[in-house]
Structures are given as structure tokens and as C-alpha cells.
Amino acid sequence: MxxxxxxxxxxxxxxxxxxxxxxxxxxxxxxxxxxxxxxxxxxxxxxxxxTDFAIINDPNNVPVEGTGPYNYTFYVKNIGKNSIAFTSSAVQVFIDGEMVPAANLTFTDVGGVPISSLDAYGVGVIKVTRGAALAQGYHTLIVVLENGERRSFVFRVS
Known part of the structure; x- marks a missing residue:
């Protein structure tokens, strides 16, 4: 024991x-x-x-061309250090909550040359083609990148 x-x-x-x-x-x-x-x-x-960007338009003077179809021009600046994919398959655009079809988007540099990416600190142009003009008043543009980064921009059509 x-x-x-x-x-x-x-x-x-x-x-x-x-x-x-x-x-x-x-x-x-x-x-x-x-x-x-x-x-x-x-x-x-x-x-x-x-990966960061800004919409750099004058909100009171968004360039528009044409009398039907109408081409609205928006300037996007890459303020990040990485290059951004800048094509209709990588960037979605919404105006007043409605998605703009990829066929109605054109992505170029400021000289009008088509580009597929936006280098760091570069400025790109998104042209939105619409059959009808936007009504007078305030509208909201939202740009969404492929990684989910998004920016909104309120502009006025007079």
C-alpha cells in the first residue's frame, strides 16, 4: 500500500x-x-x-458631345502606386444607379488613344455614350474598379 x-x-x-x-x-x-x-x-x-483613383471633372461642366447619341466625358486620375486595369471588362460605370453597358463605354488616354491600363498618376478618359441626353439637374456617377474600389461623383447638367 x-x-x-x-x-x-x-x-x-x-x-x-x-x-x-x-x-x-x-x-x-x-x-x-x-x-x-x-x-x-x-x-x-x-x-x-x-490602388486608388479620383474622378477629376468639374462637377458644373461635364463635357458632352453630339446631339444623339450623346457622349459624356469623365476624367479619372490614378492617384495610387499600382497600375489600374482600364477596360470595359474591368471597370463598371453607373449613372444615377443604372449600370452603363460595356458597349457604351470607351476608355482612352487624354489624347484619345485607346488604353487598357492606367499607370500610376496618369489620367484616363471614360466616354459614356447615351441615346438620350441626361435631364437637367444633378446626377451621380459611380465608377467601380475590378478590386471593388469605388468613387462617386455628383455633377450637374444644365
Whole structure:
């Protein structure tokens, strides 16, 4: 009976070590998972910060050409450090909440040359072709890039 005391203590010690090891392993897994999640989120945020743009029109004087169809001209400046895909398949345009069909969009540089990407600090032109003129008053233009970055622009047609 004298040997039962140390044997039970040894068993309790082994059980305690196994439980502590299991808890430490679980905490290590959770900590690693959190660290990877923070790293991924940081990379996504850094990419979003490197990809940025602005609509730089005069809101009271949006250029319009034609008498039907009407071509509205909007200027977009890449103010990020990454190049932006600048095509009708990568950029969606909405006017007053209605998506403009890709066939009605033209993407060029300021010289009128078609381009497929907008370099850092470059200015591109989006021409929106509409069959009917926009009514007088205020309208909202929303430009959405392929990564989800979006900018809105309120302009007035007089």
C-alpha cells in the first residue's frame, strides 16, 4: 500500500502534463491562425492603399458631345502606386444607379488613344455614350474598379 501514493501522484503528474501540452498546442494553433489572418488582412489593405483613383471633372461642366447619341466625358486620375486595369471588362460605370453597358463605354488616354491600363498618376478618359441626353439637374456617377474600389461623383447638367 505504500507504493500506491507515489504511483497515483505519478499518474496525476502525467495527466497534468498531457492536459497542459494539449492546451499549449491549441493556443499555439489559434495564435498562428490569428497571425496569418492579420497578415492576409494587412496585405489586402496595403493593396487597396496602393490602388486608388479620383474622378477629376468639374462637377458644373461635364463635357458632352453630339446631339444623339450623346457622349459624356469623365476624367479619372490614378492617384495610387499600382497600375489600374482600364477596360470595359474591368471597370463598371453607373449613372444615377443604372449600370452603363460595356458597349457604351470607351476608355482612352487624354489624347484619345485607346488604353487598357492606367499607370500610376496618369489620367484616363471614360466616354459614356447615351441615346438620350441626361435631364437637367444633378446626377451621380459611380465608377467601380475590378478590386471593388469605388468613387462617386455628383455633377450637374444644365
Amino acid at each position: 505504500a507504493a500506491g501514493g507515489p504511483a497515483s501522484e505519478l499518474i496525476l503528474f502525467i495527466v497534468a502534463v498531457i492536459v497542459a501540452g494539449s492546451v499549449a498546442g491549441g493556443l499555439a494553433y489559434v495564435t498562428t491562425d490569428i497571425a496569418h489572418g492579420m497578415n492576409d488582412r494587412g496585405a489586402m489593405l496595403a493593396d487597396k492603399l496602393r
